[in-house]
Amino acid sequence: MDSSLSSSPASSLNVTALQSGAQWHNGFASLPPVFYTRLQPTPMPELAMQARNDALAQEMGLRADWLASSEATDVLGGNALLPGMDALASVYSGHQFGHWAGQLGDGRAILLGEIRSAQAPQGLELQLKGAGKTPYSRMGDGRAVLRSSIREYLCSEAMHGLGVPSTRALSLVTSPQPIYRETVETAAVVARVAPSFVRFGHFEHFAAKDDTGSLRRLADYVVERYMPAVATHASGSPERYAALLAEVAERTARMVALWQAHGFCHGVMNTDNMSILGLTIDYGPFQFLDHYDANHICNHSDTGGRYAFARQPQVAYWNLFCLGQALLPLIEDEATTLAALERYKTALEPAMQRALSAKLGLDPAHRPAPEAVAGLVNPLLALMQQHRTDYSLFWRALSQAVADDSLPALSPWFHGDAGFETWREQYQALLQPSERAASAARMFAANPRYVLRNHLGQEAITAAQQGNWTPFQRLQTVLAAPYAEHPGCEDLAALPPDWAQHIEISCSS
Numbered sequence: 001m002d003s004s005l006s007s008s009p010a011s012s013l014n015v016t017a018l019q020s021g022a023q024w025h026n027g028f029a030s031l032p033p034v035f036y037t038r039l040q041p042t043p044m045p046e047l048a049m050q051a052r053n054d055a056l057a058q059e060m061g062l063r064a065d066w067l068a069s070s071e072a073t074d075v076l077g078g079n080a081l082l083p084g085m086d087a088l089a090s091v092y093s094g095h096q097f098g099h100w101a102g103q104l105g106d107g108r109a110i111l112l113g114e115i116r117s118a119q120a121p122q123g124l125e126l127q128l129k130g131a132g133k134t135p136y137s138r139m140g141d142g143r144a145v146l147r148s149s150i151r152e153y154l155c156s157e158a159m160h161g162l163g164v165p166s167t168r169a170l171s172l173v174t175s176p177q178p179i180y181r182e183t184v185e186t187a188a189v190v191a192r193v194a195p196s197f198v199r200f201g202h203f204e205h206f207a208a209k210d211d212t213g214s215l216r217r218l219a220d221y222v223v224e225r226y227m228p229a230v231a232t233h234a235s236g237s238p239e240r241y242a243a244l245l246a247e248v249a250e251r252t253a254r255m256v257a258l259w260q261a262h263g264f265c266h267g268v269m270n271t272d273n274m275s276i277l278g279l280t281i282d283y284g285p286f287q288f289l290d291h292y293d294a295n296h297i298c299n300h301s302d303t304g305g306r307y308a309f310a311r312q313p314q315v316a317y318w319n320l321f322c323l324g325q326a327l328l329p330l331i332e333d334e335a336t337t338l339a340a341l342e343r344y345k346t347a348l349e350p351a352m353q354r355a356l357s358a359k360l361g362l363d364p365a366h367r368p369a370p371e372a373v374a375g376l377v378n379p380l381l382a383l384m385q386q387h388r389t390d391y392s393l394f395w396r397a398l399s400q401a402v403a404d405d406s407l408p409a410l411s412p413w414f415h416g417d418a419g420f421e422t423w424r425e426q427y428q429a430l431l432q433p434s435e436r437a438a439s440a441a442r443m444f445a446a447n448p449r450y451v452l453r454n455h456l457g458q459e460a461i462t463a464a465q466q467g468n469w470t471p472f473q474r475l476q477t478v479l480a481a482p483y484a485e486h487p488g489c490e491d492l493a494a495l496p497p498d499w500a501q502h503i504e505i506s507c508s509s
Contacts, residue, residue: 022061025115039089047074050188060115103205105135108133150460154472162451263292396493445483
């Protein structure tokens with residue numbers, strides 16, 4: 001293709017991109033220019049569509065036949081724009097590893113626009129990650145390499161499959177264009193989808209600049225677009241912005257509770273990586289736990305362990321506190337701001353209780369008191385830590401043992417430790433024999449058979465780098481339905497090999 005970017009009509013392919021009734025809306029682009037820079041993606045040679053998400057395309061209002069077309073490859077690889085798109089990169093700031101980093105922004109992400117459809121009447125934004133330099137790239141090239149793009153695509157959809165709030169992945173487009181990191185790699189672009197990509201850092205940016213007008217404009221935009229209950233408070237009133245902070249706190253608590261329940265480590269919980277809508281965003285050095293370790297650090301760059309697994313709930317509150325400081329000029333009262341932040345603490349415990357009770361198969365209508373659930377979970381996690389028990393596999397095995405009424409058979413997982421026998425007796429006392437089938441069903445729906453382990457991602461990356469996308473496609477299939485059994489894919493739900501513990505994932509991408 002010609003190196004210049006085109007805005008090409010679909011008529012040459014006799015295919016239109018949008019379903020009937022769908023239309024470009026581009027709400028973020030309606031904000032003043034201080035929020036972003038309009039620009040175009042930078043084209044690359046020899047684009048190839050390696051993965052696409054037809055179900056998500058349907059939800060967005062895109063036609064499946066368009067997504068399979070060469071035009072879609074050009075658009076989603078950054079070589080063309082469709083009529084109606086309004087491409088831009090947004091500016092934000094943030095705290096990184098606990099330190100103020102100043103101005104950041106979309107350094108390698110370009111928002112193409114927003115589609116409203118019958119399935120998504122509130123709108124879904126479409127963003128390209130790895131589509132070239134922006135004014136916020138700093139010293140970077142604005143590109144993403146194949147390995148990080150594979151991880152981003154697979155984990156976005158894995159989290160969605162698990163029921164964890166997340167940005168989504170529409171497509172993965174590759175190019176042989178060389179990209180220089182620690183070694184020479186090749187380029188890729190992931191098309192990401194979310195109702196909004198606004199982050200805590202967007203608010204921090206305008207607060208740091210003492211631009212209260214833009215801060216209020218952004219807050220009103222988020223409230224009126226995404227939080228109708230908060231929008232009942234009048235624009236300009238402190239109550240509206242306190243309610244906004246409380247809503248974000250609660251959404252964040254629900255998200256983090258699911259992270260902890262599924263053994264998910266984010267790895268880079270900077271404030272610029274925190275979604276204002278409580279979505280998991282920016283899949284860099286993430287990891288699902290193999291053996292349980294509360295202190296596990298998945299990011300090789302996190303030398304101080306700031307974002308260790310067990311610290312994630314506390315870090316989320318710290319990040320919310322930064323957001324509260326940014327919103328303080330609008331809330332106008334410290335006590336009210338702190339009270340809004342308390343919503344995180346009051347929401348986190350019940351969210352954790354719901355998630356853990358489901359993993360244990362406890363009847364939500366007759367759920368034990370929180371201290372009783374904690375009295376079950378905490379000793380179990382201590383045993384898992386002591387015996388380096390595989391986190392996901394044990395929970396699934398526990399589900400099967402409840403279904404088969406064979407809890408004593410789990411003793412070898414803990415090498416005959418008497419502590420497990422004590423735990424088993426306490427747990428069994430809470431299970432109603434007549435409700436065993438219902439308990440097992442709840443557990444099978446809460447304890448996945450498949451998670452995106454690091455070694456599985458690495459095997460898919462290594463194969464794809466050699467031109468073999470079959471391992472990627474197998475993962476794509478099972479991670480879309482991680483609670484189901486997938487005959488022939490048992491190897492994807494096995495213990496990790498010994499070499500997996502030596503995989504190092506850093507912020508490099």
